[in-house]
Amino acid sequence: MLTPTELRADIPALQEATYLNYGAHGPSPKYVVEAATDFVQRHEYDVPASADPYETAFGEFDETRSQVASFVGAQPDEIALTESTSAGINAIAGAIDWQPGDVVVRTDLEHPAGILPWKRLEREGVEVRTVETSGGRLDHEAYIEAVADARLVSFSAVTWTHGTKLQVSELVDIAHDAGALTLIDAVQVPGQLPMDVAEWGADIVAAAGHKWLLGLWGSGFLYVDADVADRLEPRAVGYRSVDTPTAAEPVFAAGARRFEIGSANPAPHVALREAIHTVSDVGLDTIERRIRDLSGRLASGVPEDRLLSPASPESGLVTIDVDAPDETVSRLSDEGIVVRALPSPNAIRVSVHAVNTAAEIDALLDLLADDW
Numbered sequence: 001m002l003t004p005t006e007l008r009a010d011i012p013a014l015q016e017a018t019y020l021n022y023g024a025h026g027p028s029p030k031y032v033v034e035a036a037t038d039f040v041q042r043h044e045y046d047v048p049a050s051a052d053p054y055e056t057a058f059g060e061f062d063e064t065r066s067q068v069a070s071f072v073g074a075q076p077d078e079i080a081l082t083e084s085t086s087a088g089i090n091a092i093a094g095a096i097d098w099q100p101g102d103v104v105v106r107t108d109l110e111h112p113a114g115i116l117p118w119k120r121l122e123r124e125g126v127e128v129r130t131v132e133t134s135g136g137r138l139d140h141e142a143y144i145e146a147v148a149d150a151r152l153v154s155f156s157a158v159t160w161t162h163g164t165k166l167q168v169s170e171l172v173d174i175a176h177d178a179g180a181l182t183l184i185d186a187v188q189v190p191g192q193l194p195m196d197v198a199e200w201g202a203d204i205v206a207a208a209g210h211k212w213l214l215g216l217w218g219s220g221f222l223y224v225d226a227d228v229a230d231r232l233e234p235r236a237v238g239y240r241s242v243d244t245p246t247a248a249e250p251v252f253a254a255g256a257r258r259f260e261i262g263s264a265n266p267a268p269h270v271a272l273r274e275a276i277h278t279v280s281d282v283g284l285d286t287i288e289r290r291i292r293d294l295s296g297r298l299a300s301g302v303p304e305d306r307l308l309s310p311a312s313p314e315s316g317l318v319t320i321d322v323d324a325p326d327e328t329v330s331r332l333s334d335e336g337i338v339v340r341a342l343p344s345p346n347a348i349r350v351s352v353h354a355v356n357t358a359a360e361i362d363a364l365l366d367l368l369a370d371d372w
Contacts, residue, residue, distance in 0.1 A: 001281060001282070001283065002278065002281040002282045003282070004282060004286065004287070004290055004354040004355050005355075007029060007278065007282055007354075007355055008355035008356075008357075010029040010030050010031065011027050011028065011029045011030075011214070011355065012027070012030065013027035014027065014355060016336075017336045017337070017338055018336055018337040018338065018356075018360045018363065018364070019338045019356075020337065020338055020339050020350045020351055020352060020356065020360070020364065021338050021339055021340050021349075021351050022192075022211055022212050022316065022351040022352075022353045023160060023163075023188060023211060023212075023316070023317050023340075023349060023351035024211070024340055024351070025210060025211065025217075026191070026210060026211050026212055026213065026214040026215070026353070027214065028214050028215065028216060028271070028275070029214060029278060031274055031278070032214060032215060032216065032271045032274045032275050032278065033216070033271065035270050035271045035273070035274035036216055036267040036268060036270055036271040037267075039060065039266065039267050039270040039271075040265075040267050043056060043057065043266075057263075057266045058240075060266040060269065060270050061081055061240075061260070061266060061269065062076070063273065064081060064266075064269040064270065064272055064273050065077075065079045065080075065081060065257075067272075067273050067276055067277075068081075068221050068272070068276070071190070071195070071276050071280075072190070072195050072196065072197050072205070072207075072221075072223060073195070073196035073197050073198045073199065074197050074198070074223050075226065075255075077226060077254060077255035077256065077257065078197075078223055078224055078225060078226055078229070078255055078256050079221055079222070079223055079256055080221065080222040080224065080256035080257055080258075080259035080260050081220070081221055081222075081260060081264070081269050082206075082208075082220035082221060082222050082259065082260075083218050083220050083264070084113075084208050084210075084217075084218070084220040085111075085113050085185060085186075085187040085206045085207055085208045085220055086112075086113040086116075086117075087220055087222075088204075088206030088207075088220055088221070088222035088259070089113055089114060089117050089154070089183065089185065089206050090117050091222065091234055091236065091259045092183055092204055092206075092222075092224075092232070092259075093117035093118065093120070093121060094234060094235040094236065095232035095233055095234045095235065095259070096151070096152065096181075096232065097233070098121060098124055098125075098126050098151075099125075100124070100125030100126070101125065101126075101127065102125075102126045102127070102151040102152075103126070103127045103128075103129060103149055103150040103151055103152075104118045104121065104126055104127070104128045104129070104150065104151065104152050104153075104154065105128075105129045105130075105131060105143075105146045105147050105150045105152070105153045105154070105175075105180070106118060106128065106129075106130055106131070106153075106154045106155060107130065107131045107132075107133055107138060107155050107156070108130050108131065108132050108133055109133050109136065109138075109155075109156060109159040109160075109161050109162070110154070110155065110156060110185065111156065111160045111185065111187075113185060113187075113206075114154055114155070114156060114185045118154070129146045129150070131143050131146045135162065135164075135308070136159050136161060136162025136163070136164035136308075136309065136310075137164060138155075138166060138171070140174075143171065143174065144174055147174060147175050147178045147180055148178050149178070150175065150178060150180040151180060151181065152180055152181045152182075152183060153171075153175040153180045153181070153182050153183070154182075154183040154184075154185065155171065155184065155185070156184070156185040156186075156187075156188070157184050157185065157186045157188070157189050157195075157200075158186075158188035158189055158193070158314075158315050158317070159188075159317075160187075160188055160317065160349075161319065161342060161344065161345065161349075162308060162309050162310075162317070162319050163188075163295075163309045163310075163313060163314060163315040163316070163317025163318060163319065163349075164309070164310060164314055164315075165193075165314045165315060168184060168200045168202065169199060169200050169201055172184075172200060172201045172202050173201065176201070181203045181204070181228065182201075182202045182203050182204065183202070183203065183204040183205075183206065184200065184202045184204070184205045184206070185206055185207075186205050186206065186207040187206070187207050187208050187211060188211065188212070188315065188317065189207065189212075190207055190209065190211075190212060190213050191209070191211065191212025191213035191214065191275075191279050191287070192212040192287060192288065192291055192315060192316050192353065192354075193284070193288055193315065194284055194288070195207075197223045202223075202225075203224070203225050203228045204222070204223065204224050204225070204228065205222070205223040206220070206221075206222050206223075207220070207221055207222075207223075208220040208221065209221070209268075209271075209272040209275055209276075212316070212353065213272070213275045213276065213279055214275050214278065214279070215268065215271055215272045215274075215275035216267070216268040216271045216272070216275075217268065218265065218267075218268035218269075219268040219269055219271060219272040219275070221272075222256060222259055223256065224255070224256040224259070226254075226255050226256075229254075229255050229256050229258065230254065230255075232258070233252065234252075234258055234259055236261055237250075237252075237261065238260075238261035238262035239262060240253075240257065240260040240261055240262060241253060241257070241258045241259070241260060241261055242258070282354065286354065287353075287354040290354040291315070291316040291352055291353060291354055292313065294316075294352045294354075294356055294357075294358065294361055295313035295315070295316050295317075295318050295352045296312060296313055297358060297361050297362075298313075298318050298350060298352060298361050298364070298365065299311055299312070299313050299318055301361075301362075301365040302318075302320055302365070302368070303372050305321075306320055306321045306322070306371075306372050307319075307320060307321075308320065308321055308345055308347055316351055316352040316353055317349060317350075317351055317352075318349070318350045318351075318352065319342065319345065319347050319348070319349045319350075320347055320348050320349075320350065320368070321345070321346075321347050322347065322348055322368070322371040322372075323371060325341035325342065325346055325347055325348050326341050328341075328348055328368075328371055329341045329348060331367070332364070332367060335367055337360075337363070337364055337367065339351075339364075350364065
């Protein structure tokens with residue numbers, strides 16, 4: 001077993017600063033980067049002279065699909081490997097035979113990844129409804145009304161604005177009762193909270209490994225329920241999307257693999273396996289408990305009228321109202337503390353991981369005292 005303290009020591013970036021921005025990017029431990037580097041060297045130096053580079057790459061993809069599937073409670077053929085959460089959501093948006101008058105429902109808490117693909121569809125006559133929220137909470141009655149005639153419902157499992165957890169399985173059930181497909185943006189979940197797509201019951205889940213999992217950029221993944229995948233026809237198609245690329249009438253690959261396209265670099269997904277192994281070695285229960293303790297320590301030190309996240313945090317994301325967010329972020333950076341400003345709400349967001357320490361939280365609170 002690996003402890004959070006041992007993991008922290010293996011992450012070079014954490015030796016240089018107090019890093020509290022995992023909701024945007026999680027700096028990788030040395031062995032995650034080494035897994036990618038070792039693969040690239042082997043693939044470019046050794047494989048061309050001794051094996052087929054394509055078969056080697058596809059073997060790595062297969063292994064990563066299997067590990068991701070096990071990690072999120074799916075089957076390997078329900079996992080597609082993507083570049084990012086945005087790429088996964090866009091792939092789904094392009095795979096549905098939209099008709100004028102179709103309805104997409106989202107919340108007002110979505111990241112641009114969960115907003116921009118639907119705005120594009122508005123040009124084609126698709127109606128996009130936005131369910132308003134308060135304090136990171138969804139009004140269920142407003143949600144029920146909005147999804148009544150929807151074709152697809154899309155929302156985040158953990159809100160990037162407040163760190164609140166939405167009741168995914170309940171919201172999915174409501175959407176399914178209305179006959180709608182469900183697409184979950186889960187990018188803030190893997191690596192800090194348990195993730196079981198079967199328990200959620202969602203049709204589609206998009207996520208990535210470069211945040212709380214401490215993986216590399218480019219390590220996205222997309223879960224698509226097997227029955228749902230067979231009804232979707234991606235617009236972007238390549239030889240990895242179909243069974244026989246040279247067939248006169250190519251047939252989409254069964255399951256989620258139809259959303260993979262061509263010669264992507266396997267290195268980020270090789271590193272993703274190492275990242276999943278690392279998080280599993282520490283233990284998600286340990287990570288979740290430590291995040292809860294540290295984020296609770298932070299929340300308890302913030303004046304009630306300045307805390308925009310729950311007083312008992314539901315994730316490592318804690319949002320704090322300050323008078324000038326950009327200036328506060330810059331001032332903290334000068335002190336070696338990394339957080340980020342949010343566009344809405346106009347605030348700063350602190351992302352606390354298990355590798356952080358109580359001393360770092362206390363130092364942050366001391367510096368923030370000048371903002372209230």
